Amino acid sequence: MSVKPESASELFSGPFALGTFSAASGPAFPGLIDREGQVLDLRTALSDPALTMRGLLERWSAVLPQLRELASSSEPVRRPLEELRVLAPVEPRQIFQSGANYRQHVIDLHVAHRAPDDDRPEEERRAEAAEIMDRRAAEDLPYVFIGLPSSVTGPYDDVTLPAWAAKPDWELELVAVIGRPAHQVSVEEALEYVAGYTIANDLTDRATVFRRDMPQIGTDWLRSKNAPGFTPLGPWIVPAESIGDTGDLQLTLKLNGEVMQDESTKDMIFDVARMVAYASQTARLLPGDLVLTGSPAGNGMHWGRLLRDGDVMDASITGLGAQRTRCLAEES
Structure with a gap:
């Protein structure tokens, strides 16, 4: 049983957003949700019974004007959000994850993950981490690795904490959703390949991040980040045109009602355009792919409080709505 959001429709920027939904007895379908919390089945509206969200994104440039028109019309008939289940908004083929991309977050992790024999004062270790961040920014070297689509779950679904995960942690992240194939694109043109934005909580087992058997x-990252359900996604894809500048969006995560993360994207070392362009230099980004852009300060390692059975996380990003996720311990 998943934890439902507090209200029928969490607000998003712009006149509409996109999601993937299902009724009690029916297949998943891509939908347009308006500001009133009414959902339009895009299979019907676009005369494509087999349409999926990924299929819609594959023709993003052509379909966007149609979506604008549909959002401003009262036809065809829509359904209240309360009657539907909200699924992850898209099934990506590839997930590109950004590590160490918020300055304060990396400094906090550097301190928290100190070696057992490192007895230097905390101020010295923080200064060392700050110097590393400054050097990375100057050398223009983002850090990107690959996640698995099988880790994705819906924005209100329960997440099982594996029995082997000794230190499960949260990481709220802004996500760019790709709308056009992108390979070796420049920073200047990178945002032209982004269809919209959504929310991810990139759960991580801190105990298995580093290989202790062979340092x-x-x-x-396979072990620490890719358990089933470790990437709650959504609820919506909000078109990039409705978000505009992503340089100052607020990311807020609450654990059982207490604020843990509350930071602006201004603290990013590399912005969205830089992350998309960097990933595309090696890989070919495809419509529906996700580029996670890193998490700000305030993770569990910083607070000395990791996830456990029964915890509820509420995560939101300016203009993108909110997700609510409950943690359940895996039965032995």
Whole structure:
């Protein structure tokens, strides 16, 4: 049983947003949700019974004008959001995840993950981390790795904390949703390939981030980040034109009602355009793919409080709505 949002329709910027929905007895379908919380089945509206959100994004440039017209019309008939289940808004083929992209967050992690034999004062270790961040920014070297689509779950679904995950943590992130194939695009043109934005909570088991059996291997993102349900996504894809500048959006995550993360994207080291362009230099980004842009300060390692059975996370980003996720411990 998932935890429902507090209200029928969490607000988003612009006249409409996009989501994937299902009725009690029916398949998933892509829908347009308006400001009144009414959902239009886009399979019917666009005369495509087999349409999926990824299929819609594959023809984003052509379909966007139609979506604008549909949003401003009272036809065809819509359904109240309360009658529908909200699923993850898109099934991506690829997930590009950005690490160490919020200055204060990285400094906090650098302090929290200190080596057992590092007895330097905290101020010295923070200064060291700040110097590393300044050097990365100057050298223009974002950090991007790959996540698995099987980790994606809906914005209101329960998340099972695996029995082996000793230190499960939260990481609220702004996500760029790709709307055109992008390969080796420049920073200046990168945002032309972004259809819209959504929310992800990039859950991480801190205990398995680093390989302790062979430290020289480094990080183990498969183990620490890709359990089923470890990427709650959505609720909506809000068109990029409705968000505009992503340089000052507020990311807020509450744990059982207490604010844990509350930071602006101004603290990013590399902005959205830089992350999309960087990922595209190696990979070919496809419509529906996700580019997660990193998480701000305020994770569980910083607070000394990790996720446990029964915890409820409320996560929101300016203009993108909100998600609510309950944690359940895996049964032995």
